[in-house]
Amino acid sequence: MNVSIPKHIDWRRWIKRWDRMQDFYIPARKERFEIIVQLIADSQKKVSRVLDVGCGTGSLMMPVLQEFPAAEVWGVDFDATLLALAQNRLSKFGGRVKLVRADLRKKGWTDIVSGPFDAIVSATALHWFSPAQLGRLYKQFAGILKPGGIFLNADHAGSCCKGIQQDWQNQRRLYTLNRKRNGVDDWDGFWRAYGQALKIDIAKFRKELMGSWVGSEQGQPLQWHFEKLKAGGFEAIDCFWRLEFDAIYGGIRK
Numbered sequence: 001m002n003v004s005i006p007k008h009i010d011w012r013r014w015i016k017r018w019d020r021m022q023d024f025y026i027p028a029r030k031e032r033f034e035i036i037v038q039l040i041a042d043s044q045k046k047v048s049r050v051l052d053v054g055c056g057t058g059s060l061m062m063p064v065l066q067e068f069p070a071a072e073v074w075g076v077d078f079d080a081t082l083l084a085l086a087q088n089r090l091s092k093f094g095g096r097v098k099l100v101r102a103d104l105r106k107k108g109w110t111d112i113v114s115g116p117f118d119a120i121v122s123a124t125a126l127h128w129f130s131p132a133q134l135g136r137l138y139k140q141f142a143g144i145l146k147p148g149g150i151f152l153n154a155d156h157a158g159s160c161c162k163g164i165q166q167d168w169q170n171q172r173r174l175y176t177l178n179r180k181r182n183g184v185d186d187w188d189g190f191w192r193a194y195g196q197a198l199k200i201d202i203a204k205f206r207k208e209l210m211g212s213w214v215g216s217e218q219g220q221p222l223q224w225h226f227e228k229l230k231a232g233g234f235e236a237i238d239c240f241w242r243l244e245f246d247a248i249y250g251g252i253r254k
């Protein structure tokens, strides 16, 4: 379904609503972005090209653009309605921002972005993929990273022990999700309201875009990611931060 995005809506308001909604679900979201930026700086001598996969509204691209003023920052996402928010959020960075609409499940997306990259980053997006798709993606990331380049992902990474996973989810509910929303949208509420503002049938649009859900809300365990990253051509693979069933993990391209 092709959508036409209106030019004159209050973009700043919708960017804010997206961030407040995501901040509600994802504890320490800003801190995650800061850690990713710091790890890029610590591991790379020079940063001239960074890619954010599943960039959505450009929330992680923003601190990367701020921290590395000489870098070109690419963002790939398949959702035109979120890319419109990214475009508006990041317009002040001019030609350093490259937004690409592509489906990461389909062959050929790596030909559209112009690597090699010093870093590939992602936030809360890769758990949308099936284990087979994600294993393929790790190989593709290695293919467009320069040797010595870094991959970093902040996302759900669950436990293979059911009891531990349940405990982490209970803690998340207790300390974050159960607090008062104070007018913050939930996921469905954001999409309903944003769809109305865009004047598109958002449920139909999103259903066609995503197809059936093949991801995992709790994410694959870290050990799984480590094995797939190693098989994909990464070394110095590690977990750099963890909170309950969320982690920042990644590795260096051999």
Ligand SMILES: C[S@@+](CC[C@H](N)C(=O)[O-])C[C@H]1O[C@@H](n2cnc3c(N)ncnc32)[C@H](O)[C@@H]1O
Pocket: 022, 053, 054, 055, 056, 057, 058, 059, 060, 076, 077, 078, 079, 082, 102, 103, 104, 105, 122, 123, 124, 125, 126, 128
């Ligand atoms: C929860 S959002 C996170 C967005 C952004 N990284 C952030 O932290 O605000 C997940 C993102 O992954 C994108 N995504 C999911 N599956 C995708 C696919 N197959 N191809 C491209 N983007 C995808 C979605 O469109 C969405 O923007």
